[in-house]
Amino acid sequence: MSQAHSQDLSAFTTFRLGGPAPQVIVANTRDELLDFCAAHPLELNGEDTAQVLFIGGGSNLLIADAGFDGPVCVVRTTGVETTETTTADTRVTAEAGEDWDSFVAHTLGLGLSGLEALSGIPGSVGATPIQNVGAYGTEVGELISSVEVFDRVAGQIRHLTAADLAFGYRTSALKRAQIAAGTPQFVVLSVTFDLQRSELSLPVRYAQLASALDVEIGTRVSAALVRDSVIALRRSKGMVLDGDDHDSWSAGSFFTNPIVDDPEILPAEAPRYPVTDPLSGAKIEGKTKTSAAWLIEHAGFSKGHSLGEGRATLSTKHTLALTNRGHASTADVIDLAATVVAGVEDAFGITLEPEPTFIGCSIDDGRRP
Numbered sequence: 001m002s003q004a005h006s007q008d009l010s011a012f013t014t015f016r017l018g019g020p021a022p023q024v025i026v027a028n029t030r031d032e033l034l035d036f037c038a039a040h041p042l043e044l045n046g047e048d049t050a051q052v053l054f055i056g057g058g059s060n061l062l063i064a065d066a067g068f069d070g071p072v073c074v075v076r077t078t079g080v081e082t083t084e085t086t087t088a089d090t091r092v093t094a095e096a097g098e099d100w101d102s103f104v105a106h107t108l109g110l111g112l113s114g115l116e117a118l119s120g121i122p123g124s125v126g127a128t129p130i131q132n133v134g135a136y137g138t139e140v141g142e143l144i145s146s147v148e149v150f151d152r153v154a155g156q157i158r159h160l161t162a163a164d165l166a167f168g169y170r171t172s173a174l175k176r177a178q179i180a181a182g183t184p185q186f187v188v189l190s191v192t193f194d195l196q197r198s199e200l201s202l203p204v205r206y207a208q209l210a211s212a213l214d215v216e217i218g219t220r221v222s223a224a225l226v227r228d229s230v231i232a233l234r235r236s237k238g239m240v241l242d243g244d245d246h247d248s249w250s251a252g253s254f255f256t257n258p259i260v261d262d263p264e265i266l267p268a269e270a271p272r273y274p275v276t277d278p279l280s281g282a283k284i285e286g287k288t289k290t291s292a293a294w295l296i297e298h299a300g301f302s303k304g305h306s307l308g309e310g311r312a313t314l315s316t317k318h319t320l321a322l323t324n325r326g327h328a329s330t331a332d333v334i335d336l337a338a339t340v341v342a343g344v345e346d347a348f349g350i351t352l353e354p355e356p357t358f359i360g361c362s363i364d365d366g367r368r369p
């Protein structure tokens with residue numbers, strides 16, 4: 001474990017934003033991570049419980065300019081283990097700190113399919129179950145068989161099944177527990193995936209991906225080809241990390257796609273998608289998902305929209321990403337986010353919800369012009 005020392009957290013986030021923290025340690029091994037967890041138990045409703053911050057790749061975090069006044073653990077544990085379960089399926093377990101996209105490439109290299117549509121997403125393996133990472137028609141929860149966690153309340157390691165994790169759209173039991181306690185109760189140690197032994201992808205579900213591949217929805221094609229197409233599509237939207245591309249100095253999509261009970265409240269032209277159960281794939285009746293990007297655009301915010309001097313802007317390639325053009329502060333990003341939320345509310349009566357985890361700041365801090 002690295003010696004704890006004060007550090008600027010902007011070095012650990014893809015927004016490249018966040019002020020100082022007095023105690024930052026990097027856990028390179030499982031023992032180091034467990035030692036940190038054991039030293040920082042969590043007592044629910046306990047007044048003395050100090051806040052602790054865990055960081056993986058920092059790609060879904062917006063940290064206050066004032067920083068974080070507590071211990072920070074950067075999770076960098078590594079290791080991947082593969083077990084044949086049946087002739088068709090293989091179980092693969094990765095330590096939390098493994099780089100997600102390298103892990104996806106590794107599984108495809110082993111001839112295992114399932115994760116190909118999730119190619120190019122930044123961050124660590126351990127963070128993927130927390131918000132049930134999803135892209136291009138696949139959510140990670142569909143492929144996860146279990147997650148090994150350290151429960152900071154019970155002070156012990158637990159294995160949570162997919163059912164325990166209760167995945168939903170950009171959420172899980174892990175995220176809900178984190179929101180309830182204001183700090184993670186469950187620290188992800190490793191994630192186990194059930195993958196198919198096949199060179200073919202899962203059936204292509206996303207219209208834009210099907211069109212890029214020139215196939216019908218539902219077709220299975222080479223998983224390697226899906227990976228290449230997804231990365232190319234993502235790059236065209238600034239959705240792969242690239243130090244030279246300020247459109248990727250972001251947390252990816254800043255808002256989740258709203259889910260409404262009454263589709264009548266949506267404008268007639270707004271996109272409508274079914275909401276499905278992540279485990280069974282069955283349509284959930286009475287719920288309709290719409291597109292946050294569509295609402296933002298039709299509320300009058302176009303690509304590249306900025307306030308004032310333009311230190312933070314909407315991505316020039318994708319209205320759903322808020323970006324740091326190099327000299328932004330977290331306050332600049334929050335002002336822009338609050339302005340977009342207010343504009344969409346005024347236009348459509350729908351309140352957009354941010355997707356990243358906010359540390360020491362809130363969208364309510366935003367000043368609206």
Ligand SMILES: Cc1cc2nc3c(=O)[nH]c(=O)nc-3n(C[C@H](O)[C@H](O)[C@H](O)COP(=O)(O)OP(=O)(O)OC[C@H]3O[C@@H](n4cnc5c(N)ncnc54)[C@H](O)[C@@H]3O)c2cc1C
Pocket residue numbers: 014053054055056057058059060061075096121122123124125126127128130131132133134135184186187188189238239240241248250251252253357
């Ligand atoms: C360019 C870009 C594109 C993106 N595209 C997508 C996309 O297509 N789909 C999508 O779903 N997301 C996307 N994201 C968001 C982000 O990449 C994912 O949410 C990713 O899984 C976050 O991983 P991370 O390791 O960076 O997590 P961090 O940002 O480090 O952490 C996120 C949250 O998880 C907690 N956490 C991290 N590690 C652990 C652990 N081991 N145990 C307990 N808690 C932990 C943190 O405390 C924090 O609350 C994108 C982000 C960027 C910058």
